[in-house]
Amino acid sequence: MTNVGVVGLGNMGRGMAASLLRRDFRVVGYDASAASAQRAAEAGVELVDSLAEVAAQCDILVLSLPNPQIVEAVINGADGLSKHMRSGTLILDTSTSDPQVSRRLAAQLKEVGVRFVDAPVSGGPSGAQNGALTFFIGGDEEDVSRATPVLDAMAKNRFHIGASGAGNVAKIVNNLLCASHLVIAAEAFKLAESAGVPVGDLLESINAGSGRSGVTMYNFPSRILNGAFNSGFTMQLMRKDVRLAMSLVKSQGLELPIVQDMADVWQASESVIPDGDDFNRIVQFSAAEAQE
Numbered sequence: 003m004t005n006v007g008v009v010g011l012g013n014m015g016r017g018m019a020a021s022l023l024r025r026d027f028r029v030v031g032y033d034a035s036a037a038s039a040q041r042a043a044e045a046g047v048e049l050v051d052s053l054a055e056v057a058a059q060c061d062i063l064v065l066s067l068p069n070p071q072i073v074e075a076v077i078n079g080a081d082g083l084s085k086h087m088r089s090g091t092l093i094l095d096t097s098t099s100d101p102q103v104s105r106r107l108a109a110q111l112k113e114v115g116v117r118f119v120d121a122p123v124s125g126g127p128s129g130a131q132n133g134a135l136t137f138f139i140g141g142d143e144e145d146v147s148r149a150t151p152v153l154d155a156m157a158k159n160r161f162h163i164g165a166s167g168a169g170n171v172a173k174i175v176n177n178l179l180c181a182s183h184l185v186i187a188a189e190a191f192k193l194a195e196s197a198g199v200p201v202g203d204l205l206e207s208i209n210a211g212s213g214r215s216g217v218t219m220y221n222f223p224s225r226i227l228n229g230a231f232n233s234g235f236t237m238q239l240m241r242k243d244v245r246l247a248m249s250l251v252k253s254q255g256l257e258l259p260i261v262q263d264m265a266d267v268w269q270a271s272e273s274v275i276p277d278g279d280d281f282n283r284i285v286q287f288s289a290a291e292a293q294e
Contacts (some may be wrong), residue, residue, distance in 0.1 A: 006152055007060035009053065009076060009083075010097070013234050014123070017065030017130025018096065022064075024133065025155035025176045032056045037143050052241060059087035062152055069242055070099040077107060090116030094149050096137070098177070098243055099124045101167035101250065108166040112162045117145045118129040120166060121153065122173035127234035136156040138176065140169030174250055179241040181284075182264045183217040187291065188285035191222075202227060221282055231280035238277035240284070244268045 004027050008019045011033035019029045023046050032045040032055070035040040043049050050056055053076065054061065062085065067073050073095060077083050083093070088205055095104065095115065104120040110116045119141035129135040137153055137160040139217045146153075146162050153160050190213075191201045201222070207221050225233050246263050251258055271287045 004028070004062065004151070007031070007056040007058045007063040008047065009033070009056060009063060009065065010033075010066035010068075011047065012066065012068075013127040014096070014130045015064070016042045016045060016047075017127050018064060018066060018135070020045050022152065022155045023047070026231050027152070027155065030056055030059050032232065049171060053081060053083050054086040057083050058238075060089050061088070062149070063087075063091065063271035064152065065093060065095040065097055065129055067097040067099075069097070070103040070241070070246075071219075073097050073099050073215070074103060074107070077111075083270065084114075084116075087111075087116050087149050090117075091115075092117045092119065092148055094152060095120050096123050097200070098172050098239075098246065100246060101140075101170040101174070102253065104170050105167040108141070117142070117148075118166065118237075119145050119149055121149070121160075121167040122170055123156075123171070124176055125158070129158070130156070133283045137161065138163055138169040138172035140164060140167050140171070142166075171250070174243065174247050177240065178247040178261065179215075180217065181240055181244050181247075181268060182261070183215045184221065184282065184284050185216050185264050185267050187222065188287075191285075194232075225280070225282045226285055231282050233280050233282060235269070236277060237275050237279045237281050237283060240281040241268050241272065241277075 006027045006029055007029045008015050008029055010029050017018055019031055019042055022029050029047050030050055031042050032050055032053060039049050065073060067076060077155045108118040121137045121139045124137040125135040133156055137157050137158050139160060150260055163169055194204050203220060208214055225231060244265050271284055275283050275287060
């Protein structure tokens, strides 16, 4: 039995831990939130009280954390993983993070014999729970190969994009497209309804035509038109991912005016759509309301 540590036991980390347990991995978990840790324990995860204990018991560590700042703190904080990991440990970071942070951590850890693979995911909490995630992977071929049994326990699809950081570039681009498609689809459907054609009457034909996207094929029928708004992915998380995209744009010295306009919409929505709301709520955003 391979011992796998999972650091971060929120909706995503807890689901990934459950998928690993079904494949007969021993899963040792840690989360700073007692409530998140308890829910994971009820699913069969063996809890420990510190990052040091996770590092002591496991040679493969899966990180599922909210942002690159927390990834950095978990690894390099005062009592972070870097103080306790043995040479040969492999970190599989499934957080959506900054590619530059991933590259820097990979280089730093390599010097002490610890390997780092960035492997952010798409598929939401249901995909994590059901072992049906899509992984965007960046790292050395040898390290990715070593991580394959763990990845396969959690994945429906996995793509090794390239060297360290490439996984996060791919995930940022993926979420940038999703964020953009939601905004433009919402406006396009407002146009249709203003012209007398309800979205429900329009959607099937759009999804058979060239205007379709994942947003029109899945989000609208499954999360939006039925009023569910229950993807498990929040406005706060998508706003963070859009900010990561804009940071990447800046780092590349690019001017992408349409991307900037879309990012401005997500930023402006902060004043009227709470962070904890489902990210699909962006389709209800009104610039006029935000300016009031």
